[in-house]
Amino acid sequence: MPHSDSPAPESASFPDLPPSPALSSSSFCSSSSSSISPEQQSQLDKNFTNMSPANSDEAIKRLTDDELKSFISDLRDHIRGSQKGHYQKCTRVIRISQGYVTKSYGENWGKDAIAGIELARELGVRVPAIERILEYNEIDDKGFEIVQQYVPGKTLKELWTDLSLEETIRLAFQLRGMLRIMHQKTNDCIGSCYSLKCRTYYLESELGLPRACKAEEIGKVVNFWSNYEGLPKICWVKKSVEEHERACAIGPVSLDCPAVFTHHDLAPRNMIVDPKGDLWLVDWDYAGWYPAYFDRASMDHFMLQFGEWSSNDRLRWDIFCSIATESKWEEQAKAVNTMLSWMACTSGNHRIPCVQAGVTLRDPQFSSRME
Structure with a gap:
């Protein structure tokens, strides 16, 4: 397997970076x-x-x-x-x-x-x-x-409650530069970087997407669940296939949004600030080719785990996310997280409408279960 031992890139490599004064060394004991x-x-x-x-x-x-x-x-x-x-x-x-x-x-x-x-x-x-x-x-x-x-260094999770607004903004601009570079890299299909398997935790295991499908398909899934309403069984029984297909086409997500290189798990625990004040991204397990709004959605996915954050800490996180993503994808990210909530509270039998709407199963073996 090839590997890289090239020196780490300097902050000057990234656009839109404000000056990077080092954080206090006492923060890194x-x-x-x-x-x-x-x-x-x-x-x-x-x-x-x-x-x-x-x-x-x-x-x-x-x-x-x-x-x-x-x-x-x-x-x-x-x-x-x-x-x-x-x-x-x-x-x-x-x-x-x-x-x-x-x-x-x-x-x-x-x-x-x-x-x-x-x-x-x-x-x-x-x-x-x-x-x-x-x-x-x-x-x-x-x-x-x-x-x-x-x-x-320390993870952003460890540092967050002690960061000033100035440090928050400076780190957000560093992430913004990295995301801008990553999102310029596109691919014809969605999925992980080697296998093109759709590993996103936003789609449960049995009703995921087929390997190497187009970005349009994942957009259909997000729109479908955004239009989901009421009790699942009532909804899918009363709607025709055509109505389900319209639910996939109309919603917060544009179906022509390209698949770009995403980290896909931008929680504070996966960002490290070194003693010089430079931000590093770790844990690339879920990285791959997905619409850019999945990176924005991942920045909110962890929030339920951080009840100890004050209202000011949460406000600074909102500012951090907005700067890092250039105030894009707010509505789409909310739709992705809403989709996850619906999937978590519905059983497999209630996912039949998603199949009727044209979203295929990742593995053919599951087809018989949904017929």
């Missing part, structure tokens, strides 16, 4: 690019230092693939063992040396994530570089370890 608490990071640091001589970047580079796989496996076991009796944090993402982290993937997800990360780097987006790709080909264990550059 604890750092993590894996969304774990300072206490867990401290324990993790202690673990990887004590387990093996491979506690430096050069030592990691010298290990063979098999040696590195063994080291990572032992480290994960050690971390899990140290968490007995407590809530066990997911160990998919762990720091393995001073300068590297690794994340484990299944076979198909790994290929899509690698393709997304490498495309983002190619475009000049500030993304941690891939150092090593370890592939597992055993019959019962197919997948990847993606070893990436460790970005010192």
Whole structure:
């Protein structure tokens, strides 16, 4: 697998960036690019230092693939063992040396994530570089370890309640520059970067879209659910196929909106601010080719998890999102999140109207269930 070790892009690469004064160094007394608490990071640091001589970047580079796989496996076991009796944090993402982290993937997800990360780097987006790709080909264990550059700093989630309005605006302009570059890259079909499989969490597993379909199809789905009303069974029984088709064509989403390169999970936990004040994007698992409004929708998707935010924190997030997306896609993003709400509260049998409206099933095996 090819990988990139080119230097990280500088902020000067992006348009519309205001000056970037570094944040106070006191904001970065604890750092993590894996969304774990300072206490867990401290324990993790202690673990990887004590387990093996491979506690430096050069030592990691010298290990063979098999040696590195063994080291990572032992480290994960050690971390899990140290968490007995407590809530066990997911160990998919762990720091393995001073300068590297690794994340484990299944076979198909790994290929899509690698393709997304490498495309983002190619475009000049500030993304941690891939150092090593370890592939597992055993019959019962197919997948990847993606070893990436460790970005010192804190996630935007950790920093948010302490950020000033000025810092909020400055970081928003950095994200705006990255999104502008990404959204200029288009594709004929929607889906993940390697497989073209529609992995968006906005479409549930059994009634997703077929692989490599057109952006028009996902627009039809959004419009359909935007026009959904009342109890599902009453709606679909009383409407004709033609009425359902009209519901797909008319709505908040334009059917000619192109498929562009999106991150697709722009929650604060997936943005890291380094000690210089530069914003980095991590966790490209859902990246792929989708209409740009899916990036805007993803910035609201996490909000229910953040009840501790004050009204001022939420207002600053609205400002951040508006600047980053150039005040675009507000209505479309709301429609996407509304679609997710409808899908979450309706059973599979009530999705028949979506099929009648011309939205095909992702897998033919499900067709018989809907006839």
